[in-house]
Amino acid sequence: MTSLPSQPSLKKMGLVIDLDTCVGCHACVVACKGWNTENYGAPLADKDAYGAEPVGSFLNRIHSYEVTPEVGPAQTVHFPKSCLHCEDAPCVTVCPTGASYKRVEDGIVLVNESDCIGCGLCAWACPYGAREMDPVEKVMKKCTLCVDRIYNDNLPEVDQVPACVRTCPAGARHFGDLGDAESDVSKLVAERGGFDLMPEQGTKPVNQYLPPRPRDAWVAEEDDDTQIDVLAPFLAPVAEEPKGFFGWLDKALERL
Amino acid sequence: MHPAPSIILFTVLSGLGFGLLFFLGLDMPPVSGWTAFWFLVIAYVLAVGGLLASTFHLGHPERALKSFTQWRSSWLSREGWASVATLLVMGAWGGLVVFFDTDILPLGWLGAVLSLITVGATSMIYTQLRTVPRWNHWHTPALFLLSALSGGALLAGQVTLAIVLLIATGLFQIWAWHAGDRRFAARGHTVSSATGLGRPGFVRLFEPPHTGSNYLTREMVFTVARRHVAKLRLIGLGLFSVLPVVLLLLPFNHFIALGAVLSHVAGAFVLRWLFFAQAEHVVGLYYGRRDPAGIAA
Numbered sequence: 001m002t003s004l005p006s007q008p009s010l011k012k013m014g015l016v017i018d019l020d021t022c023v024g025c026h027a028c029v030v031a032c033k034g035w036n037t038e039n040y041g042a043p044l045a046d047k048d049a050y051g052a053e054p055v056g057s058f059l060n061r062i063h064s065y066e067v068t069p070e071v072g073p074a075q076t077v078h079f080p081k082s083c084l085h086c087e088d089a090p091c092v093t094v095c096p097t098g099a100s101y102k103r104v105e106d107g108i109v110l111v112n113e114s115d116c117i118g119c120g121l122c123a124w125a126c127p128y129g130a131r132e133m134d135p136v137e138k139v140m141k142k143c144t145l146c147v148d149r150i151y152n153d154n155l156p157e158v159d160q161v162p163a164c165v166r167t168c169p170a171g172a173r174h175f176g177d178l179g180d181a182e183s184d185v186s187k188l189v190a191e192r193g194g195f196d197l198m199p200e201q202g203t204k205p206v207n208q209y210l211p212p213r214p215r216d217a218w219v220a221e222e223d224d225d226t227q228i229d230v231l232a233p234f235l236a237p238v239a240e241e242p243k244g245f246f247g248w249l250d251k252a253l254e255r256l
Numbered sequence: 257m258h259p260a261p262s263i264i265l266f267t268v269l270s271g272l273g274f275g276l277l278f279f280l281g282l283d284m285p286p287v288s289g290w291t292a293f294w295f296l297v298i299a300y301v302l303a304v305g306g307l308l309a310s311t312f313h314l315g316h317p318e319r320a321l322k323s324f325t326q327w328r329s330s331w332l333s334r335e336g337w338a339s340v341a342t343l344l345v346m347g348a349w350g351g352l353v354v355f356f357d358t359d360i361l362p363l364g365w366l367g368a369v370l371s372l373i374t375v376g377a378t379s380m381i382y383t384q385l386r387t388v389p390r391w392n393h394w395h396t397p398a399l400f401l402l403s404a405l406s407g408g409a410l411l412a413g414q415v416t417l418a419i420v421l422l423i424a425t426g427l428f429q430i431w432a433w434h435a436g437d438r439r440f441a442a443r444g445h446t447v448s449s450a451t452g453l454g455r456p457g458f459v460r461l462f463e464p465p466h467t468g469s470n471y472l473t474r475e476m477v478f479t480v481a482r483r484h485v486a487k488l489r490l491i492g493l494g495l496f497s498v499l500p501v502v503l504l505l506l507p508f509n510h511f512i513a514l515g516a517v518l519s520h521v522a523g524a525f526v527l528r529w530l531f532f533a534q535a536e537h538v539v540g541l542y543y544g545r546r547d548p549a550g551i552a553a
């Protein structure tokens with residue numbers, strides 16, 4: 001079972017995460033933890049939650065990075081990360097028990113918890129840190145793509161998407177079939193230049209990330225009428241060259 | 257990676273045990289009766305003890321038998337099969353030698369080959385991980401096999417061969433360190449390839465996802481101070497190769513031989529600790545691990 005499907009599935013269910021719109025609120029983290037604690041599988045535990053060294057298992061975590069572009073000020077990019085349901089999933093093939101598997105029908109990567117021996121090798125094999133051993137149940141936990149929501153006819157249709165997607169107030173997480181070039185998510189990826197994380201690892205992730213858009217500049221180019229800072233022209237510096245004492249000092253220092 | 261004592265015990269002890277079984281299977285030295293019995297006991301205590309130690313690492317050791325199912329794809333599963341096969345074949349060979357004074361040569365040879373396959377399979381568990389560039393190279397199986405062979409030769413009292421193997425392994429270890437220190441950067445894993453944001457050196461972690469530690473940071477983002485590494489490498493090599501070789505070159509007596517074995521085993525533990533502690537996992541890039549390529553850029 002821990003061999004990958006011989007043919008990549010036609011259906012590739014996954015997420016598209018928009019790094020431009022994510023505001024770093026961690027709402028998806030909480031929604032994910034809630035849904036996956038109350039529903040399928042071992043609950044996601046917290047240990048020493050109010051103590052000095054709290055730890056817990058999460059299927060989705062938000063990093064924040066500071067990016068300094070070639071020109072212009074640094075910007076903060078919030079970076080949600082959950083399992084990318086890789087097509088060439090190294091976490092699946094290393095598993096000795098068959099607990100980890102990739103579904104033939106839609107490409108979702110899951111763990112059968114009652115077969116897992118908690119060896120942790122699959123977490124070592126994942127480049128993205130998408131698998132965590134539950135500190136209480138001692139079985140491997142990972143994003144299920146909310147497989148118990150997306151096909152669940154007991155839920156209203158609007159809720160038949162992953163909990164993180166449903167909850168995101170910024171609309172930064174999109175869910176759909178990335179194997180279908182005509183799906184909304186595939187079109188979004190094509191339009192916005194979606195990319196793979198760590199492509200050099202050869203995992204062929206299904207989940208895609210959309211790059212942050214370039215930020216508006218305070219002072220636009222001369223001939224650009226998209227100038228957003230209308231007061232800027234009135235604030236142009238009046239004296240480019242220092243005069244008087246500072247002018248003299250400047251020149252004197254220059255000569256040294 | 258976190259240098260878990262159970263895994264270090266497992267790889268060192270089982271390496272020594274299967275190394276010794278390799279030489280016993282080849283009739284080096286030719287043994288019979290009680291001598292054979294005690295040699296086999298030492299080998300089995302080491303090999304089986306190592307395997308048992310590895311189960312302490314498991315969250316659910318009671319399900320360990322399930323790990324025999326996936327030999328088609330998983331090296332961990334293959335390692336299980338190889339070790340059981342070796343222990344059965346060498347047990348049959350040893351039983352015949354000890355109790356019936358019959359040495360079936362081909363059976364011993366089969367056991368010797370299986371011993372090496374077992375050590376090789378153990379090393380492949382680590383070698384297969386592209387996420388740990390330091391391990392993901394043929395150097396890893398070569399090092400595990402050489403270590404097991406030198407330890408085995410030493411335990412089997414093959415003095416000349418042990419000297420040659422100890423020196424060879426020591427030299428190979430230095431080469432593996434030299435190459436391993438550069439591999440992470442050479443593979444091009446950077447925080448920019450990890451996040452897809454900007455050029456190397458211009459992306460840095462601003463805030464981690466949580467203020468405490470988590471399973472990932474404990475298990476995979478383990479770092480050893482550089483100055484400690486240099487010292488530990490010297491200590492490890494000294495105990496593993498240099499001191500045993502010097503002792504073996506002295507006029508032989510059993511105490512000196514015991515000293516050589518103890519020093520070698522202590523050195524093997526230091527080197528194996530470094531093997532794990534120094535291995536950098538790419539997930540560290542998401543957690544603000546220093547980015548070697550980025551600093552160079």
Ligand code: SF4
Pocket residue numbers: 082083084085086089090091092109125126127128129130131142203
């Ligand atoms: S993101 Fe990690 S856990 Fe998920 S499929 Fe890829 S390798 Fe496996």
Ligand code: SF4
Pocket residue numbers: 094095096097098099100111115116117118119120121122123139140
């Ligand atoms: S921790 Fe569980 S799922 Fe992961 S490799 Fe081990 S047995 Fe398989």
Ligand code: SF4
Pocket residue numbers: 031032033035036059060082083142143144145146162163164165
């Ligand atoms: S798809 Fe479900 S399990 Fe996966 S990160 Fe989102 S909420 Fe969590």
